[in-house]
Amino acid sequence: MRSPRTGRFALGLTIVAVPLVLALLGPVFAGEPGARAASFTLGEGHWLGTDFVGRDVWRQVLHGGRPVVLTALAATALAYLVALPVGLLSALTRLRWLEELLMRPLDVLLAVPSLLLILLAATVFSPGAVGLALLVALANVPDAARLVRAAAAEAAARPAVEALRMQGETWWRMAVGYVGRSMLRTLAADAGTRLTGVLYLVATAAFLGVGVAPDAADWAVMVDRNRTGLFVQPWAVVVPAMLIVALTTGTNLLFDAALDKGGRRGPRRTEKEARP
Amino acid sequence: MSGLRSFVARRLLLGGVQTVAVVLLVFALTEALPGDAAVSLAGDQPDPARIAAIREAMELDRPAWERLADWAAGLLHGDLGTSLVSGRPVRQYLADGFGPTLLLAALTVALLVPAGFGLGVLAARHAGRPVDRLISSVTLAVYAVPEFALGVLLVTVFALRLGWLPPTAVGYGTDLLAHPAALVLPVLVLLSRPVCSLVRLVRAGMIDALASPYVAQARRYGVSGARVRYTHALPNALAPAAQQLARTIDWLLCGVIVVEALYVIPGLGTVLLGAVAERDVPVVQGLAVVFGVLTVVLNLGADLIAHRLAPRAGAAA
Numbered sequence: 001m002r003s004p005r006t007g008r009f010a011l012g013l014t015i016v017a018v019p020l021v022l023a024l025l026g027p028v029f030a031g032e033p034g035a036r037a038a039s040f041t042l043g044e045g046h047w048l049g050t051d052f053v054g055r056d057v058w059r060q061v062l063h064g065g066r067p068v069v070l071t072a073l074a075a076t077a078l079a080y081l082v083a084l085p086v087g088l089l090s091a092l093t094r095l096r097w098l099e100e101l102l103m104r105p106l107d108v109l110l111a112v113p114s115l116l117l118i119l120l121a122a123t124v125f126s127p128g129a130v131g132l133a134l135l136v137a138l139a140n141v142p143d144a145a146r147l148v149r150a151a152a153a154e155a156a157a158r159p160a161v162e163a164l165r166m167q168g169e170t171w172w173r174m175a176v177g178y179v180g181r182s183m184l185r186t187l188a189a190d191a192g193t194r195l196t197g198v199l200y201l202v203a204t205a206a207f208l209g210v211g212v213a214p215d216a217a218d219w220a221v222m223v224d225r226n227r228t229g230l231f232v233q234p235w236a237v238v239v240p241a242m243l244i245v246a247l248t249t250g251t252n253l254l255f256d257a258a259l260d261k262g263g264r265r266g267p268r269r270t271e272k273e274a275r276p
Numbered sequence: 277m278s279g280l281r282s283f284v285a286r287r288l289l290l291g292g293v294q295t296v297a298v299v300l301l302v303f304a305l306t307e308a309l310p311g312d313a314a315v316s317l318a319g320d321q322p323d324p325a326r327i328a329a330i331r332e333a334m335e336l337d338r339p340a341w342e343r344l345a346d347w348a349a350g351l352l353h354g355d356l357g358t359s360l361v362s363g364r365p366v367r368q369y370l371a372d373g374f375g376p377t378l379l380l381a382a383l384t385v386a387l388l389v390p391a392g393f394g395l396g397v398l399a400a401r402h403a404g405r406p407v408d409r410l411i412s413s414v415t416l417a418v419y420a421v422p423e424f425a426l427g428v429l430l431v432t433v434f435a436l437r438l439g440w441l442p443p444t445a446v447g448y449g450t451d452l453l454a455h456p457a458a459l460v461l462p463v464l465v466l467l468s469r470p471v472c473s474l475v476r477l478v479r480a481g482m483i484d485a486l487a488s489p490y491v492a493q494a495r496r497y498g499v500s501g502a503r504v505r506y507t508h509a510l511p512n513a514l515a516p517a518a519q520q521l522a523r524t525i526d527w528l529l530c531g532v533i534v535v536e537a538l539y540v541i542p543g544l545g546t547v548l549l550g551a552v553a554e555r556d557v558p559v560v561q562g563l564a565v566v567f568g569v570l571t572v573v574l575n576l577g578a579d580l581i582a583h584r585l586a587p588r589a590g591a592a593a
Contacts, residue, residue, distance in 0.1 A: 008413070108294050111572045112298060113530060114526065114530070115533060116564055116568065119548065120301075120302065123557060124305055199422075200420065200421075203424075203425070204423070204534055207424045208534070208549065220422075223425065223428055230436065231436065234432055237428055238428075238429065241425040241429050245425050245429070248420040249418070249421060251420065253413075253416060253417060
């Protein structure tokens, strides 16, 4: 039991630890901003050189992880905050029209590519970090709600639920106490892939300049803005890019290894809804 | 049989509703503009002449439903409106950016299918052995990486350190086929995520199929290994993969936008980003409708193919 799974778990943990620690504790150690130097220089007291407006790259790196990680976590939580009640309610209700009313609009939203949705909104508003989290959450709600509904419908069709119903247990007890608990494993697996997808979207949107200030301390923005100096001063691009790679890869490996027990799941296997 | 027909009918209906919804959603964009749409679109240069020009160009004085009807009728005739910034028809923007994007997408899909199926079958044949472990771990790791981070690192290694490939497509215009070296990195980056997910799906499907009773029975009959693998097991592993291929369109679209920005390729993604930055609403709307409808149609096609390939697997739908 020890070998590949534990190995992959340790690998994922190691890979994700560096960017995560930097993101969460980096701002504490960053210190005061120094005077601006010339842009795209190396050395002269700047460990990783300077960026496109002459700020210290290492200091920007220390500050730049927190927005990525926090926005992604908030967006994932928000997506489930909407998807869980919608999915549970539509799986457990016996009112056909309520189910249709809850799920059909989401089917439609599923048709719009997520980055397109974000760019469309960015044309009209100038979303900040909160706006970006809301948009990414919105892009994830349809898929999450479908998954919750499929998992809940499966659990709700079991004889145990019939028995609970006949015993006159409350709706709450059945929905949260039994159905909710029995789909925890599916949800955990989905949360892993979803967080990876959300990290991808948040970073990509920031790279394209959505939801961030043009000179923000954000790893994705750093990659974008410092690209012009890639030939002179590659560290300003390579370090944040590597940190983003480590963050996304590590998250994915970690969740995959942690949940690799009963039945391996492919990435985002699209589950067709099974009607009870 | 009636089950099949009703599935097709229901799926077609959903596709139609989705198309209408995409058009409505995209149109609702102008309505969602805060305050006076013309003022907020003028943005940095709020002089009265420009505001009046925008108001006239977008016919903001007319009621919304009239504009919607006009716009939708125009869409049916292929008339996507006119740019606010340049006054050129949106169709011309599409025509300009279409070539490079189509080239990128076609190359990517052409390489995606053999690479995805080849690696997936390879991994499934050696399930549990080092080859499989290597393929599985690498695909799992790369699957999650955003294109821009991977792309920038590849540029650093292959263009800066080794000097094998040009870092961007700057200066090549739209005639990219004449400069194949400039296409290597963009296509590689575009492939990265879809290939990984396809490999994992094909691998999982093949392992299931190879362990099934009918494959064991075929083996007992003395059918050769290759034939069992490719004519009996693979078609069953294909159904989930065909659906994934369509989901890939969503990724390809995101990927194309990023990759074009990263490698400075003048395709539809670049046009879209430019229009978003300039708040050129008609151009954004036109492109969004085209992208959205394309996604709907491709998803529809994939679902129908998947249903045709493995009707029993879809019986739960």
